[in-house]
Amino acid sequence: MYAIDLKGITKIYKGGVEALKGISLQVQEGDFYALLGPNGAGKSTTIGIISSLVNKSAGKVTVFGYDLDTQLEQAKSQIGLVPQEFNFNQFEPPLQILVNQAGYYGIKRKEALVRAEKYLKQLDLWEKRDQPSRELSGGMKRRLMIARALMHEPRLLILDEPTAGVDIEVRRSMWEFLQLINQQGVTIILTTHYLEEAEMLCRNIGIIDKGRLVENTSMKSLLGRLGTETFILDVDPPTHLPSSDAFSIKQTDEVTLEVEIDKAQSLNKVFSELSAQGIRVNSMRNKANRLEELFIELVEKGAKNV
Amino acid sequence: MFNPSYLVALKSIWRKETNRFLRIWVQTLVPPVITMSLYFVIFGNLIGSRIGQMNGFDYMSFIVPGLIMMSVITNSYSNVASSFFSAKFQRNVEELLVAPVPNYVIIWGYIGGGVTRGLMVGFMVTCVSLFFVDLHIFNMFILILSVLCTSVLFSIGGLLNAIFAKTFDDISIIPTFVLTPLTYLGGVFYSINLLPEFWQSVSHFNPVFYMINAFRYGFLGVADVSLVWSFSVITAFIVGLYSLVAILLSKGIGIRS
The missing domain is CATH 3.30.70.1560 (Alpha-L RNA-binding motif)
Known part of the structure; x- marks a missing residue:
């Protein structure tokens, strides 16, 4: 089964900028997929459309078989999103952010507290659970967004440059964590500017440039092309x-x-x-x-x- | 069919909103109480004692319902306007947009926060007013219904303002240039029967007038216009503004690219 199936996705922003020009892309369930491209290529727009933060201009998106146009809520339930920019309330502490987020997915407070403890501990944030999140370091904020995205235990985790601006030690611990949850069956789509990261983690890769998918293949076969x-x-x-x-x-x-x-x-x-x-x-x-x-x-x- | 998980989502939004204004209580709960206390002292005690009676009641008793309602209106409105705009500004509204939460749950969650703050401030102002006037309640049902409907209506108004707002200035323009004049001209400090006929007619286009009218009836048992007409106008405004907000959110206006 495809975790995501995009067919002919186009996005034209107000003012006529054509960010995506008919992208078709499938990602298999259980995959660890890298979506690469230069700045402004259309990666974040693609992710925005899959996670329904951006309205597409044309095309069809299905997430684990759920059509985004007709089964939006089922499709949303499958996805956990870690966006590029910090988008949590900086005045709230991590525990509250996670419990609120679980609530939006219909998870009762009692269960939410159990899950929050699990993910905050796994991501080394438990000690900071009651501290205003604006006081966390950059790496901690990134990990908080990963914990938040996992609260409803999604089948697909989308990470938009999750390791941007974090030191190598934190980056490596995040890689290990992502590999672990991928082994547990979570499909992962990752955008990154660290190509070493994509090469190390991902099995398949898509390259977007100027709104078009210029490559979509396995990492092995892509690297095999090097003479x-x-x-x-x-x-x-x-x-x-x-x-x-x-x-x-x-x-x-x-x-x-x-x-x-x-x-x-x-x-x-x-x-x-x-x-x-x-x-x-x-x-x-x-x-x-x-x-x-x-x-x-x-x-x-x-x-x-x- | 109503999904039980929506109820959990609704409670989560409401709890988040309530925690937000309670966390900053010095900014959200204390100022309206101080402002209204000044109104009671200056307009009620000092000036009011020279004005005499209004609609058969001493001036202080007449203005108390209007002042309570004024604090409910401004706090319900500003709570939702500033909270939703901040969520847009900090982009944490995306937490809700990516979740399987229908728009009506988002709307009622924010209304819940606005109403909670509005009623909490209204209650505190009522308690303060007891130091200045002997309050009698004529009809508790009308009192509660009118304050609840008003709080709901202005919470929706605040949400509408925040949806369109692009800067922090945009969420202060409407309260300053629209909400405050409507409230002051809605009969907080006077009975519209004192106005010339033309301005009496103009006052009938002011929705706040009907809210204060119904609320004052709950306390004093006197009204400038019929209660049926007052509640019809309030209901029409609630339905109209709610529909507008629901349409805007479903199209993603102000929240999605």
């Missing part, structure tokens, strides 16, 4: 820059080499050539910008086609 792969090697200080006819190599600092090899080539060949030139490799890692390269390529291609 080459770049590795970073930590080495003992080399006496000279090694040379090779088989692959491109450059020295980024005294003890680091960057090697770009063709997908068809074997890594063994790299090691044997470097070894033959007296270079000792201490460790190796993949350069984590593979998706970034593809993203830029796709968006640039789109720009040329317009």
Whole structure:
């Protein structure tokens, strides 16, 4: 079953700006899906339409089979939304925000308090439950919005740049939490500007540019399109820059080499050539910008086609 | 069919709204009580004693119902107007818009908050008035019905104002330039029988006049126009404004892009 099924969605804002130009997109139940695109591409508008904050101009949206036009309340019940901007009442404490939100979904106060405790504890906010939420740090506010979105235990969680502006430690703990709830069966749609985040978390990916879906495929197949792969090697200080006819190599600092090899080539060949030139490799890692390269390529291609 | 979960949602909105004005009670509950106390002292005691009687009652007894009603009107209105506009401004209205809550539950939830504050302030002002006048209640049913209907009507008015408002100025313009003149000219301080015939006719176009008229009847048992006509006008305004608000919300005007 599709968690969401968009057919020919268009959005024309007042003033004639065409934000979406007939987007069709399906996300399977249980998926962890990345929706990427440059600023102003139409990601937030798409999310706004799915979560019924934005009125679409044309097209059809179904959420777990519920039509947004005819079964709005059933469709809304399936979705938990974590928006890009902080949109809770900054004067209310986290516990009150969560209990109120549960109430809007028809969850009685007694049950709401139990759920609020569970999610506030899971997201490390329990100690701050009675503090005015304006006093929370940026990372805490982001986690509060995730807790709020989960209060009615939705089948689909939509996160619009959930880790924007949070430090790497908090970001990683949020990734772990999102992976956990995805494993528990919650479908997740994520927009982000951190391509490393999308690459690490998501199984499938859609790229929106200028209101059009320019790519919709699995992360694996998208990354598989890269003809080459770049590795970073930590080495003992080399006496000279090694040379090779088989692959491109450059020295980024005294003890680091960057090697770009063709997908068809074997890594063994790299090691044997470097070894033959007296270079000792201490460790190796993949350069984590593979998706970034593809993203830029796709968006640039789109720009040329317009 | 009414879904029981809507009742939970309605209670949640009402509780949130009530908590909001109770949290800031110094801004919401105290000022109207102080203002009305000044009215009682200045207009009732000092000036009123020189005015004599109005419609057969001493001036203080005559103006007390109007002043209570004035505080109910302004507090019901401003509670909903400022709360809903703040929710739009801070975007936490989105919490409601993404939830499976029908528009009528949202409307009645906000009305519930406005009515609670209006009645709470009205009760406090009534208590203060007891220091100045010996209050007698002529008809409790009419009294409660009129204050309830008025509070509902002006809560809807506040919601309508907040839906259209784009800045904080927009939610103070209507109370200043429309609500206050209507209230002052609605017969709080005088019987419209004192006015020249032309202005008496003009007063009949003022909805606040009918509310104060019905409320005063509840206290004193005297009215400038019939109660049936008063309640018909109030009901018509409630139905009209409610329908307008319901249509606006269903089209997403002022709340959805």
